[in-house]
Amino acid sequence: MKLALQIALMVVCVLLVVIVLLQEGKDAGFGGGAFTGQAGDTYYSKNKRHTVEGKLEIATVVLGILFFVIAMSLNMSFLN
Numbered sequence: 001m002k003l004a005l006q007i008a009l010m011v012v013c014v015l016l017v018v019i020v021l022l023q024e025g026k027d028a029g030f031g032g033g034a035f036t037g038q039a040g041d042t043y044y045s046k047n048k049r050h051t052v053e054g055k056l057e058i059a060t061v062v063l064g065i066l067f068f069v070i071a072m073s074l075n076m077s078f079l080n
Contacts, residue, residue, distance in 0.1 A: 009070045016063045
């Protein structure tokens with residue numbers, strides 16, 4: 001069981017690194033749209049979760065939670 005968790009943790013780690021590197025930067029530029037006249041309530045901002053970038057963000061959160069759960073369960077197994 002411990003070996004399976006260790007292998008799963010390594011796979012999650014590699015996937016997490018790859019997905020984070022695939023994401024675009026959050027650099028909003030000068031003023032973040034406050035001085036450039038860009039509206040924050042655009043079609044793209046409302047439907048961002050349906051884009052590739054939105055799916056990568058969701059996958060990052062899911063893999064981060066999975067990483068935490070597997071790491072904690074491995075820690076519990078080493079304590080016993």
